[in-house]
Amino acid sequence: MANEGTGALVRVVSEEEGTILTEWLGLLKSGGALQTGRIREAELQTQAKTVLGQLRDALASGGSNADLEAYATLRDTLGEISRSRAIQGFTPTDTANFVLSLKEPIFSSLSRSHANDAKTLAAAILSTSHLLDQLSLHTMEVFLQSREDVIGRQGQEIAELSTPVVRLWDGILALPLIGTLDSARTGVVMENLLQAIVDEEAEIAIIDITGVPTVDTLVAQHLLKAIAAARLMGADCIISGIRPQIAQTMVHLGVELNVVSKATLADAFALALRRTGRTVVRKQPVSPSAS
The missing domain is CATH 3.30.750.24 (STAS domain)
Known part of the structure; x- marks a missing residue:
């Protein structure tokens, strides 16, 4: 059943990548991703397109386990995005939502393509949820570590400035x-x-x-x-x-x-x-x- 769910997920992401990307970007914008002014729309589009493309390739070659080597490139990309957002002052919620908001467009596509196959649909949704949760946790770990590094550097700089001779x-x-x-x-x-x-x-x-x-x-x-x-x-x-x-x-x-x-x-x-x-x-x- 798990293999059926992963197979369905791979097909949907490959066949409906454009639709998923459009819906994902719409959710990110409506969620306030551009309201803070920390990121431009073109940059957000580039990030989302890159992540979704790498997710498609990883699914095709490595299944739905984000810990596998097939997901190394995607993990690196998410790590770079998380580090840049930590420096830019994004909140943990904004950073986690970048990955988690991808669930809804994929779920919608799965529902449309497997409306008459409840078992496969349930397995695919479960695989999607597990995979994106893994990627979200990785994103948050990198974000929090990067923010700690930023705070540490700022603390050191403040300490140096606050001790003039x-x-x-x-x-x-x-x-x-x-x-x-x-x-x-x-x-x-x-x-x-x-x-x-x-x-x-x-x-x-x-x-x-x-x-x-x-x-x-x-x-x-x-x-x-x-x-x-x-x-x-x-x-x-x-x-x-x-x-x-x-x-x-x-x-x-x-x-x-x-x-x-x-x-x-x-x-x-x-x-x-x-x-x-x-x-x-x-x-x-x-x-x-x-x-």
């Missing part, structure tokens, strides 16, 4: 931290800080944590790692921006940074200037009459 003076750097410190971000912080110390030949690095919402034992450990790495490069560190609430939390937790700390970045900068033998002097403004 600023040159305050000759030999004095500032690293303003915003957000929570975790292991991955600590690695980015250390890499940026150490590279800046080498490039600027810095003597002192000020790590400002005004934008860090909370400091617990784990965050303190990450800070100490960055400080230790900077010291190995020959630069002393100063912590600034410890707010009263954070100071109380650190005392309750018994967290010790074992490094000089200042309440504000300005205080830390003044200390750094003194340590490097510099002073800031306020000059009296010259009155217009004196000139």
Whole structure:
């Protein structure tokens, strides 16, 4: 019975490919595939025509099991479509619907061609459903993995952008931290800080944590790692921006940074200037009459 269903499916897709493609595209358009503006109609038509043609060829040579080698080309094509849609910002529903919406046109064609053969029709519908479900699952797996990759890259880029190292003076750097410190971000912080110390030949690095919402034992450990790495490069560190609430939390937790700390970045900068033998002097403004 399964072989009869697969045979019927192969014949219908081969003989009514044009009708199925037209109905499929109509369903995709009515389902809002073009409303987001992420894909053009010509591209959607090309994708649908390619997928349906490869499905026809795979059915003719490999039956209705999407795991077979005959479906390798089709799986690759669906994978490329899924990856591009993940980058373009399509939703999982939109991506899954691209394959699942093909069921209705094929079911309609099967119903027309086997209206008087209930057993063959049922077997063919079952084979179609099983095959397209397999392909849809493959599509979603690739889509989700691609979206995770995109999110991972974006997170890394944001982490790099959110840890700028600023040159305050000759030999004095500032690293303003915003957000929570975790292991991955600590690695980015250390890499940026150490590279800046080498490039600027810095003597002192000020790590400002005004934008860090909370400091617990784990965050303190990450800070100490960055400080230790900077010291190995020959630069002393100063912590600034410890707010009263954070100071109380650190005392309750018994967290010790074992490094000089200042309440504000300005205080830390003044200390750094003194340590490097510099002073800031306020000059009296010259009155217009004196000139």
